[in-house]
Amino acid sequence: MALGKGLRLPSITPTRLVLLFSLALVALYNLATWKVLGTLITLQGVQKLAFFASFGLFLWAAITLLLTLISFRWTLKPALTLVALLSACAAYFMNEYGITIDTVMIQNVFETNPGEATALFSGKLLAYVLLLGVLPAVLIWRWPVVYRPFFRGLLNKVLVIAACVLVIGASVGAFYSTYAPIFREEDKLTHFINPTNYIYAISKYTKQRLGIKKHFVVQAIGEDAVMSAKAAGREKKSLMVFVVGETARADHFSLNGYERETNPELSKLDILNFTQVHSCGTSTAVSVPCMFSMFPREDYSDKKGKTYEGLLDILQRAGVQVLWLDNNSDCKGTCLRVPNRDIAKNQPGPFCDGNNCLDEALLADLQGYIDSLKGNAIIVLHADGSHGPEYYERYPKDMERFKPICHTNQLGSCSRDELVNVYDNTILYTDHFLAKVIELLKRNQEHLDTSMLYVSDHGESLGENGLYLHAAPYALAPQAQTHVPMVMWFGNNTLAQLGIDRGCLQGKGSQPDLSHDNLFHSVLGLFEVRTSLYQPGLDIFHGCRPAMTAGQ
Template sequence: MFTLKNNFKLLSFVLIMSVLNFLFFHYPFFNFVFKNIDYKSVSGVFLIISLIILMLVLNALVFLLFFYLSRFIGKFLLVVFFIFNAIAVYFINTYGVIIDESMIGNMLNTNYEESSSFFSMKLVIYIVLLGIIPSVFIVKSQISSLTLKRFSTITSLALFFIIFLAFINSSNWLWIDKNSKTLGGLAMPWSYAVNTSLFYVHKHQKNEKEILLPNATIKDNEKSIVVLVIGESARSENFSIYGYQKNTNPLLSKINNVVHFNAVSNATYTTAGVKSILEHENTDDLYEILPNYLYRNKIEVIWRTTNWGEPPVHIKNYQNKEYLSTNYNGNNGNYDEILLSGLKEQIRASTNNKIFIVLHASTSHGPTYNKKYPPQFEVFKPVCNSVELAKCSQDELINAYDNTIVYTDYLLSKVIDDLKELKEFKSTMLFVSDHGESLGEKNLYMHGIPISIAPKEQYEIPFIVWLSDNSSKQLKSNNLLNQNHVFHSVLNFLSIESPIYKEEMNIFKPTISN
């Protein structure tokens, strides 16, 4: 029976591991390089050769350090790297993502229900062929030791060579710096190893203490209610009220006082997008978010969610999917319709004149778009039934996604119907998405591309507003909105005075007193 040699000198072994790591996991990296440089020029050829050599030498040097410190640590880390590399490259190849810090945050904040939707046989094949089989070879290999003198000599020469290679590529530094985020997000295993560390460092810094906003004042006792519906992965391009040719908004298009605005998100992933919707300005700091701020200032706040990824919410009435399911008797408990169950009754039971409600939906989140709506909303057919979106035709994929927009249209119309019945309240509904979605354009799927290089499909979002007839509010002629407009517009509608309020970020016209 043929068996691979499993006795290696340490230097030979780490070089082999570096070559395998290069061959197995760096097609996306060099595919990006080839697409973004003139690879036929002398400078382009030199850069490509330099990047190959640099990657091989640098990875071998780091692997050498691990194994010199401990054979067990070295083998353990290499096994982890190969398995995680396989998973990372699967997502890069299948969905066109980049494993940067924001994507790491997206992955770490994903719940089980959502993460399980990505499972496929292709993922298993990646893990087995590129992860487990090399890991067996790594574990069984017998590796000789290295003297301190030889280790010091090798590492010194390698470091000198890396510095020299970087120096002679000084003419390419500008290109590398310009594309550093993408290159770093495609280099294995450092894309997720470094960015996971950065994510936790920044998360710790942000969560040290929530920065409280200055106290607010309620200016009147008028019964007012705002319902903020946070959409998930909804892009404005596929809403017929924005001009889309397929009728994805059969209900909203017939309702009076519904207005839509062009808008953009501040991020392309859920955690940052939801944070932007709830904060008074776009910032990396953890300021007090809108529901917490209103609740602390004596406003009735209700948060209902079938989703995840929001900043810490400090209110009494936080109701997740499990909580809502206990009181739901309908047939669509697995869908976002559960957000509306008993909502009118909860509002009427309140003794507060000012009410703010957040409905955090999950309706258009991929890759299983076809499972995000009840069967009766499958208006456009045939639909994509695979989590490997590239296997579906463009028509099938878009049909499945468009059906989620039809279902969103239904949900928003139901919210409006409920508010219309609460005639004692002046009310408004705001629908704003956390980010957009790629559906195969430029071979990209879903979302999460860094906002600086993201396609418009991932950041052009719907911003839809409905006003009750008795609200006495009118809307400004807003040209282009962003997610931070929500915070100030809610303050305005509920007649809340605050030192951090910005009139230019409010979508409503000033009310003229009689």
């Protein structure tokens, strides 16, 4: 069966083409599904083989049913081509990085900037696209398809769908006790099934976006927010630098007991370290807007994040000067109503190369802005941190302390030591960057009450159990993706000026139930912003200072 100019493939019906393509999807594009399935069942020997055969039939029938719905003359080949290309990409990322594909992952795809997307390109991805995407697409378009008259074709489709339903029923019925627990906890398997995982996720994401766009009115919150009379009248104003970290996992901070010295500079500074903090999500698209939202993780949704004001809006309304500086993808909607700017990748200086900037670029000319401040202020620095998979681009070469390193975005091709080494170098640079932030604040502590708050948006998997990067479904995510570092620093007399007992605050360093949920209320508390939204029970500083109540 050649594709040469003088040779033709035999004609085929739409049904047979769909059956063959579905079979290829089951056998070639679902290796991750088969791998996960093997971990979810306890059957052995012949029973295990029989169940796998049953699942193969089930999957084949389910995909055939789905594709039969679009197997009309004008839709069949374009649709199969698109499925082949998308399924090739999905297979690559699931096989190589161990990721699952759900609505959050699709959101990450659509909200990823070109620089982040480029970092994921590789020769292996190209091979997947060519072999599992382009080659099948060429075959599909070269294969002559014989279509029945419309009503006969429609009847045939009804019969095929009925047959698929029977096969699905028979497959599941034969092993119902095994299928039931697998699909009851759907995150464990369905997010791996290619192509239904991304088809469902894209449709759900699209529905969410259309719903938000249709009703897109940003609801004001905290309209009663005011600065306390004491804070407003204080001659020495407050300046907080809030550093939003990227992809840092708490268990790779030596401050938290990691055996390697990844925090040599912070360990010499008078910082407060919080060891048991958990993130709101496992991706930037979720965690960043969530940490600035009034909603706790259990009640947060992307729609709420986009249709309600957040912490920065309230601070600005209360008279706090706000600035967001970004060296990451973007602020995910958090900074849209406050002054903000991205770091120019082509700015002169030692920290940018035209494509990427090291995080120290965030501090360029920041002193001039601080000199212009007239009142209380917060500066948010959205750092690039430990953003993967090209970890080796996140730090200067003179900070490559741990060697040898993984020098590719093909993380599975690196040894465990190489991957951990290059990741730990990013943590080492984050330590250096935060020390630079503190150095800047120290230079201004005589005329401002200065403070720094650093917390990562989420963690990262480094190959444990075959899982790389992040964005796993939260309920199934390993601790590596949800346990994040958090560090605070305060200038001379800042805590005393604010009436906060340092010893009390230090005692909360190992408090086990801290999370991104605390940030909204803690920052409001630190700036002494009075609003009915404030919940003292979620304010880390509450109990270490005179009680703050709404309207006081």
